[in-house]
Amino acid sequence: MALFDAWKKLKDGLSKTRDSLFGKVAQLVNSKSSIDADFLEKLEEILISADVGAGTTQTIIESIKKRVKQEGYESSGELTHLLKDELARVLQATGDAAPGALLLPEGPRPFVVMVVGVNGAGKTTTIGKLAYNYREAGYSVVVGAADTFRAAANEQLEIWAKRAGVEIIQQAHGADPGAVAFDAVSSAMAKKAEVVIIDTAGRLHTKTNLMEELKKIRRVLEKRLPGAPHEVLLVLDASTGQNALQQVKHFTEAVQVTGLVLTKLDGTAKGGIVLAISHDMQTPVKFVGVGEQIDDLQVFDRAAFVDALFEGTEIAT
Amino acid sequence: MFESLSQKLEAVFKKLRGEGKVTEANITETLREVRRVLLDADVNYKVAKDFIEKVQARAVGQEVLNSITPGQLIIKIIYDEMVKLLGESKAEIRTSNTPPTVILVAGLQGSGKTTFSAKLANFLKKKGSNPLLVAADVYRPAAIDQLMMLGKQLGIPVYVDREAGAVKIATDSIDFARKNIRDTVIIDTAGRLHVDEAMMQEVAAIKEKTSPHEILFVVDAMTGQDAVNTAKAFHDRLNFDGVVLTKLDGDSRGGAALSIRAVVQTPIKFIGVGEKLDALEPFHPDRIASRILGMGDIVTLVEKAQEQFDQVKAVKLEEKLRKSQFTLEDFLEQLHEVKKMGPLSQVLSMIPGANRIPNDVQVDDRALVRIEAMIQSMTKEERARPSMINGSRRRRIAVGSGTSVQEINRLLKQFEEMQKMMRRFSKGNMKKAMRGMRFPTG
Secondary structure, three states: OOEEEEEEEHHHHHHHHHHHHHHHHHHHHOOOOOOOHHHHHHHHHHHHOOOHHHHHHHHHHHHHHHHHHHHHOHHHHHHHHHHHHHHHHHHHOOOOOOOOOOOOOOOOOOOEEEEOOOOOOHHHHHHHHHHHHEEEHHEEEEEEEOOOOOOOHHHHHHHHHHHHEEEEEEOHHHHHHHHHHHHHHHHHHHHHOOOEEEOOOOOOOOOOOHHHHHHHHHHHHHOOOOOOOOOEEEEEEOOEOHHHHHHHHHHHHOOOOOOOEEEEEEEEOOOOHHHHHHHHHHOOEEEEEEOOOOOOOOOOHHHHHHHHHHHHOOOOO | OOOOOOHHHHHHHHHHOOOOOHHHHHHHHHHHHHHHHHHHHOOHHHHHHHHHHHHHHHHOOOOHHHHOOOHHHHHHHHHHHHHHHOOOOOOOOOOOOOOHHHHHHHHOOOOOHHHHHHHHHHHHHHHHOOOOEEOOOOOOOOHEEEHHHHHHHHHOOEEEOOOOOOOHHHHHHHHHHHHHOOOEEEEEOOOOOOOOOOHHHHHHHHHHHHOOEEEEEEOOOOOOOOOHHHHHHHHHHHHOEEEEEOOOOOOOHHHHHHHHHOOOOOOOOEEOOOOOOEEEEEOHHHHHHHHOOOOOHHHHHHHHHHHHHHHHHHHHHHHHHHOOOOHHHHHHHHHHHHHOOOHHHHHHHHOOOOOHOOOOOOOOOHHHHHHHHHHHHHHHHHEEEEEEEEOOHHHHHHHHHOHHHHHHHHHHHHHHHHHHHHHOOOOOOOHHHOOOEEEEEE
């Protein structure tokens, strides 16, 4: 089953990240035998160029400097280990999403997933893939088309639902998104479906009215099914820069985001923003999107992520 | 979350206060803060580095080293350089002499191409064109439906062919436009990753077959460091004519604009500022510069810097006055400053000595121009030592400046009086005498 091969697939998906970002680290490591200012500057460039952010990069570099001073790491092997350790330490803050996290946790059904994000992040595509993966894992799935704002959003989700082989609940364009969410959960309860995925319209986190609307959708879900939504996923484009931090902050304040989906990781964007988010927030990354095909969604795993980053270097575990 | 640049710099300046001299280290600290601000705004690492180096090269010089608060002058230089780098405001679309004008819209997935295409069609329609929207995104589910719905909202026709491939759709749409008297064709292409070779070949093929008059690259303003890679890759393939920055109605700092401008020398033409179909605006480099540097208050800082700069000049002038070295050259410089400040009546009192100009001399703005012309017609030596200006020289200056010898005489006499007065000042009560000659503070 696709999802249980998560480790291998994640590594495949991250190969670009690795080649571009950490391939450079590896080169650095292999050509240097001790940490000097030049190395640190290059490391800074690599991290910042990967959207890790100036602050997080500074933290990582300061930690490395400190440890080198105290512990005297000198060989390239030790250096790689140190780097890996620091990156893992920063990612640690996200908590652990176990491999195969697509297995639903114990608890009442249906399991309600609400998907939010800014415009163009890839919410609808992610939902298509997610629905497919849940169905592949053996669950019955209902998707709710609560993006009633964007032109043809319904039609787009409908095509994905068909591809994934899951049921879709929708209303007319311009309908109240809360009502669609309500219907979707009601339908799932009546049919004893196990998963409900609610699509929402893309919105910039600075739009107060639209964020209020999102809160309302959440309240409707809660009211219809106490305890819902069980998961609120914020979809982030991997090429997003430091503004992603603001997105996580505002969406979390509004609807208590429980996890992130990092999309479009198949480009040259390094996804280093994950490190910045881990450093500043406590939101775990749960999935990564690595392509336009329906099975191009992978479970994010911190350990696999760090391992994959360093695969191919002399110190690969 | 972000401390604004001005706050950060104020802190740096505070530390500098009290230090008599400006060192390179002072500038370095300021520039380090600026660099951090640029990186937080998502300006590309290399672009930020080059930019800072350029600013440093410009900043480390006489002008700055002589100033009281170099940091403020540096920030002014940074702002000016950034506006310069961002280019001019130019929301123009190249049009064809023989219609239809073909506009190709390209970019990554989710950057906002379809929405922008509709906005642009709306924009052009309002300007009197008859645009045709072309749905050439045959990949994303329901992309065609999305454009059709937008076209319907705007009352603009959309060319659709659900059977054909993107290249054929694009080429056919031009014939369609010709037959149906649409003067502008806007081709909305599928979002594509710049590393997707097959897709990049497709968009290159569309370009080749349709020979667009204008190719626009659409990019999300929230894009991070990768903006340079995508912009460059798209530019290598398409050699696009302009950039469209979308989603600027959020709170992203938009550093991508600077990065893209630095790697491809094409103007940023439009910005998207909302989901409504009229939320399209021309690009203003000064606004984006303020935004990248940490929002609005930077303008205040720049003004303050300018003010400081003027004060520095005043102090220099004061020294000259004290040493009786005030020349016509200095007087001319003062006139230039005065002209910058606005209406004469308001600023006359600010010129050292000007309040001693006899009241019977009508000093209006045109008189000022004449005085300027007279001084400019003098040689450097004459300006430094007016006593050497004899009758023959006066005639030459009068001819050169289009004035009369009488006017030259009057100017020289007034100047002599000013100098006399200044010598009196230098006897000790300079401070007291300078009161009332303050430089503007606004």
